[in-house]
Amino acid sequence: MSTKSYREAIKDAIAQEMRLDDTVVVIGEDQRGGHGGHQPEVEALGGVLGVTKGLWTEFGSERVIDTPITESAIIGMAAGAAATGLRPVAELMFMDFFGVAFDGIYNQAAKFRYMFGGKAKAPLVVRGMVGAGFSAAGQHSQSPYHIFASVPGLKVVCPSTPYDAKGLLIASIRDDDPVMFCENKILYDMKGEVPDEPYTIPLGVANYTREGEDVTIIALGSLVHQANAAADRLAKDGITCDVIDPRTISPLDETAILESVAATGRVVIVDESAARCGFAHDVAALIASKGFDYLRAPIELVLPPHTPVPFSPALEKLWLPDAAKIEAAARKLMGA
Amino acid sequence: MSTKSYREAIKDAIAQEMRLDDTVVVIGEDQRGGHGGHQPEVEALGGVLGVTKGLWTEFGSERVIDTPITESAIIGMAAGAAATGLRPVAELMFMDFFGVAFDGIYNQAAKFRYMFGGKAKAPLVVRGMVGAGFSAAGQHSQSPYHIFASVPGLKVVCPSTPYDAKGLLIASIRDDDPVMFCENKILYDMKGEVPDEPYTIPLGVANYTREGEDVTIIALGSLVHQANAAADRLAKDGITCDVIDPRTISPLDETAILESVAATGRVVIVDESAARCGFAHDVAALIASKGFDYLRAPIELVLPPHTPVPFSPALEKLWLPDAAKIEAAARKLMGA
């Protein structure tokens, strides 16, 4: 066990899997950095924010594959490689870039197995950053995981801690289905205890990050921490909360969610993916259809407005859900 | 007033707007067909299924612009043209192809106005086919309108009749925002009464296609007709339904939906966009948050399974929601 950042935990997971399995390769832009530059022996980058730094030095250019700026080909190549014997870990850098590269996931990798009658598989992981709060503006702050989750055949993972990041990433790499692995960029420097040896966290098992009796709060990624901060404040007034981090959107741990709602009867769903047709709406629909009888009050959604992510920190702060908004929603449910 | 097919109604709308406004241009693959072929004077296609046939003959190659197979450039060009003075009606053929062309909508056209401080607009319409039931298999049967609706800045339209198709398309062309216009391919041959003169149906106003007291059924596109068929059968047993066709997903007529639910207290939402994070979940979340107190029973969702659309008609029929499934859901709500 060591204290590691979320960023280090991710690298750790990839490095350990690469050591164990020769078919695991990393593909992406500037995964080394320096190819074709003037420092032929230097690992200059390790991904634009250095998440995979160190892998090239250990594994070399054959397994840490620097690519041109060519997301369609990165994803398509990863899909083709996955179908034929590799386990690629491809990086899309910012998930916002899926707009130039979605076909390889949406119409290809995700459908191979079903459309080919169960005779193909595509064990690939597509890593990428999501999340607002970094002043990265409209094209580098989005969280399109709701879109990924709506595609049958894709699995979707959103870790909220270093521990989860490592365990879920190893599970994703070992999984025989395509996985969209969504890293919240504002968590990269978050530290936590992480076992040194490889371990897996099964996809589809939620984490109760806090237990309580009055309200169920459901959140993903960095918002799990906002939810917990809200729960702490509420606890001071005697309002206790279950804070559930589903960790994976697809598969979704419906049981964990419904059990908690059965106990509390009150639900706040917090999310930043979309104000319409997003992750929160999915969970709300689950509860309104399968957990309706447990509900004592309307479902509260804490979401950004239906606008692009604004650049100015003054507006972005208002845009993002936070502990105060979650707290207010919970209090509203408690009628206070 | 004449009897027209859904297909003719669409062409009618475009032709009339092109006559009224010189800045309206049509862009897409095989919008004429024949360019570079051996019949230089023939309008061979008018779109692959002939929807726009006749436009080239009337307006010529300068306003009916045949393109190579190049969806990214079609959408990007339409976005750039819209920002600089044209009102393009671009065709994506099958909306399933958004995977190769989404960036021009998702990160460009939809964001211009907000991201540029209100100083830009992008009046473009992207037309495309959606819907299963045509044995067109996994890559030509999808309905990704839930994805479009989750993008702030985009409007999303799904007409269910020839009358609506014409009125909504004219409204979309005149609208100063980018609009995704989703044509359900199995409706192309549906006939209905369509006024000859141009008219608009405002975006964001739902249509009560049937009124009743017991159950609210919400559906889009071709499923509106399945919902009405179900309502007819239910009426024979004295169960009467509101069947609401929102017609546009974004903007969504929340008031119409909530008013109906207030009256019936029971809701069936039918959709084919997605089994997760789809249009139905969006509406369910709306009702569970803002209309909770009206609800007398769980919300029933009638959705396809979370699988790609299978090719074989034997499976595709099971995949698609239909009148029988809607009827069963309504009966369940009535406790019968």
Place this chain on the structure above:
Amino acid sequence: MVMQLDKDQLLQAYRKMSEIRAFEERLHEENATGDIPGFIHLYTGEEAIAVGVCQNLLPTDYIGSTHRGHGHSIAKGCDIHGMMAEVFGKDAGVCRGKGGSMHIADLSKGMLGANGIVGGAPSLAIGAALTAKTLKNGGVAVSFTGDGGSNQGLVFEAMNMATVLQLPVIFIFENNGYGEGTGFDYAVGGRDITKRSSGFGMPSIRVDGTDFFAVYEAVSEAVDRARTGGGPTSIECMAYRWHGHFEGDPGLYRAKGEVAGLRKNHDPLKIFRDKVRDQIKASELDKIDAEVTAQVDDAVKQARAAAYPPAENLLADVYVSY
């Protein structure tokens, strides 16, 4: 050139072309009965490309295909009975009826799938090539793309990636003059696909795609290069599509008599027969044709008689786990 191949190989090549021809012409008829669901795109007229390519490949090599994929599938060794059942939407199909004509695939035969997305194959093929390069197993991958598809961004990106990573891959462009109803002359700026490919830094040539031997030879060189670490090649094969874009297309963009001329003057099977005249008797080839006709006949009979997929298959095989 004819001489490089022994008689068995020539007979094998002819048989494959004959299979493709018979399969497609029969589908043309069967489709008219209304019993085939969905869209079909026939390959007749382009047989020499698929076979000229695939005769150079091992079963462990991979190909990625297009919406017009029957010919590629047959040439790469997919089972004709399984293909026919697939086209009819039956459980006995190679994809258990879930894919249909536009998604025939058989990974066990190195067939990565027909593809409903124009330009979809090249990026999948570079993936298969990356696998071969990484595992150092000497494998090669081939993608098929049309002239229309040669305008798709996916395709350019794949070509660039292939030169950057020096992947063992061959990009075949089937230039049949049209993408749907739009002419190559209109849609392909520059009107020369080889110039595009060579702009990405790879050897690129244009060959007569109705001549099995021309295709075979070009691909043979490309395969050698790829297997020995020499990187990618692009080959533009000029050919003709005899039928409509899809079955049902009235082909109004065609000149009068265009198709009749093709059948007469540009028939890859006839051209092959002419070239092997000195080595192989016509009767031997006729015999193959007859065998193939019987085989396709049987495939149709079995496909028609076969069962549709059972309801439980609706939910099967979405994920490997969960």
Place this chain on the structure above:
Amino acid sequence: MVMQLDKDQLLQAYRKMSEIRAFEERLHEENATGDIPGFIHLYTGEEAIAVGVCQNLLPTDYIGSTHRGHGHSIAKGCDIHGMMAEVFGKDAGVCRGKGGSMHIADLSKGMLGANGIVGGAPSLAIGAALTAKTLKNGGVAVSFTGDGGSNQGLVFEAMNMATVLQLPVIFIFENNGYGEGTGFDYAVGGRDITKRSSGFGMPSIRVDGTDFFAVYEAVSEAVDRARTGGGPTSIECMAYRWHGHFEGDPGLYRAKGEVAGLRKNHDPLKIFRDKVRDQIKASELDKIDAEVTAQVDDAVKQARAAAYPPAENLLADVYVSY
């Protein structure tokens, strides 16, 4: 060449380059204070490209830009005070603080927007060119793309569309040797962007992008061609980026002394000064530099003092209606 431009034009060109230089170098300093939100990508070293291009354009012509867009914006006439306020996230910014450095746009100046999507500009620029062609207003559009961006499928598709429709558009490729930390030599298969463009059927040349006059001349010819219905042109401009990819990049992929060498030997402003030595006194240019410094100084002061956007702007301007 120098002689084609009169003295006022030369002074104007120098002023624009000086403005870009001062703006970027000042941002480099301001960024160190931690007061600038988000990422910034500086254009220093490439001034001659933006200015060499935009001096050929009318206010009604359009440009589409990259993530490294400050230089293009200034050259096309965007307001420096508004840009500075934008970079600081203030309501007085050209985009009211909603876009930031990576999304500076001003349609009224013909600036279609910096773009956070690499390869985003060319397809928007062909749209602006389509507008000009359709409205027959003689307008021209220009896109900027980097060497890294020259690998993006969007870019190839836009070039093909431009030749097919013979659009009045110019594709400028700014080849500064790197995309982030990856060398042009590695990422661009074929290592020659002009060969790619000419594969799509358009005139394509490579020029020295540190020499204002070389760029100006090439673009002048291309603009003439475009305005007179001659279709698109592609121009690859070889240049250097002095700073890191973004502010904060330690630049480990650089050779030791690489940047010092650039500043010394490849400074577009020095090169310009040398070339106009006979017509323009150094003191005149020094005076411009001083004026520009004061202007940028004032822009920073005002930007720092300006208000952040008010809360109600969060919901404003998503749609034109609803």
